[in-house]
Amino acid sequence: MAHENLAGVFAPVLTPFDKTLKPDGPLFVKFCSWILSQGSGLAVFGTNSEANSLSVAEKLELLGLLIENELPPERLMPGTGACALSDAVTLCEAAAKAKTAAVLMLPPFYYKQVPEDGLFAFYAETIERVGAAAFKVCLYHIPQVSGIAITMPLIERLIKRYPDTVVGIKDSGGDFANTRAMLDAFPGFRVFSGSERFLLDTMRHNGAGCISAMANIHPGAIVNLYETRAGADAPAKQTALNAMRAAYDTAAMMPGLKRTVAEYGKAPGFRIMRPPLMALSDPDWARLETTLNDLGLKMPNLDKILA
Template identity: 25%
Template sequence: MARARFRGVYVPIVTPFRGEEIADDVLAAMIERLIDQGATGVVPTATTGECATLSHEEHLRVVAMTVKMVNGRVPVIAGAGSNSTTEALHLVKGAEEAGADAVLMMSPYYNRPSQAGMIEHFRTVAKSTRLPIILYNIPKRTGQNVEPETIVELSKVDNIVGLKDCSGDPMQTMRIIEGAQEFSVMTGDDPMLFLVCCLGGTGGIMTSAHVLPGEWKRIVDLVDAGRMEEARAVHYKMLPIARVLFSEPSPGPVKAAMELMGFAVGPPRLPMTAASPACRDRVRAELERVGAI
């Protein structure tokens, strides 16, 4: 059986809040906008969706609502990582029961397992589910890198099919693309989309794609078509968006962008905070420049 392949630009959607509650109506409107504007798929309950401050029940409810709202139009990749293998198993089971198409699993954070421990963690979860698993390496948040050799080894597991790579290291990315067969390597370092596609990657799971996802996807499509000058032009058009959305701790700036585009997503939950007024002004200027508002 052919392995699942993921190509394009997937949006790790923010979780909208109204007070302490999740704003279901805003989530639905946001999903409609992203699909209409060309997002390949959506990724609820990941880092940008504030998975760290969602309760277990909220996490599962956001996944279930997203699957229902999308209604099969694009893939839903549910964030399901944890530093507890037991908790990860519960989250993956919930995603599968909700009807998600795949799960995105960050490496265990804080407790700093060995590379062998990470392999056993991911293998244990993979054995528990029929869903495709996309690994998520983000060492600046987890405190530990998943080494290229570890990822290549995990790529041999039938339903571990891809990677969201936030290593920030093109040499590491190349070693994974070179060593892992039939494996979807996508960037999560938004400014790297053009480069990663040129190296043989398949796209991105990108916070910045809340803004004009179809433009980001054009980069993937143009590289695939060999139209490098056009792809490079779109890259440099969109690059300032990626810069401004990470100019302060995420998801503050991207939530500011969504508010400016008409979605009452509310501020992040503490300890994360809203974008500063100066950052919000910079976000507004970039949205105006690309015609997003």
């Protein structure tokens, strides 16, 4: 069985930078604390964390800060995917030592059209080298970005070889039919949707929850749907969540989310993107802000926690 903490809502936490483009560790810790206060877990170093713009050393430093500040490791699912096997192992070892709930692990994504045997070997070698009994892996399927799919046969092979380690997957492919196929094929496997748009459907088919970028701005509302999914008003709550996400369909997701946190939290460090990504323009923010106001976005106590 998968780790009991590997369920619910997790946020791929946005990473603030200072004017020199260095990660702002203290502000990062405060923002993680706010997300936790809203009931969500922390999938730090995910896609919307600008994870692949961060070095291994920077990720290790930020993870260390979270642990030093006594944020609960059982609510952490750090991203540890890397193109280099040694980098993946280093990050996974740190997560295992910290006793996080799991790691969220992209496949090695630079080389395309690699054989399934190669992907299996990468995960297997990482797991063998880490060697910790409590080490848990949640696979990360986002082929439209990584260019590498986590296929059903690969999942089956990994579960068969490492049933106590490979315990879940985040499906960010955007096709619920694929998510449903995973849920049907692998009972007990922790399947997370990669968007809260699919949260209710995922939970109705015994899924684990969602790992969603939108949990950076209104985690409480997403957690509320997760917790009240059996209620008569669940469909209406899902519709409201969908409307909030749609507000970001006309703006770049990461810059839009970071500008939202910067403005609502009075924290300019969140406006900064590390190149090659670029910050949201003022005209784009004005349009987004109008929509968010119309939708009634609330980020309770964010400015106080980030102060």
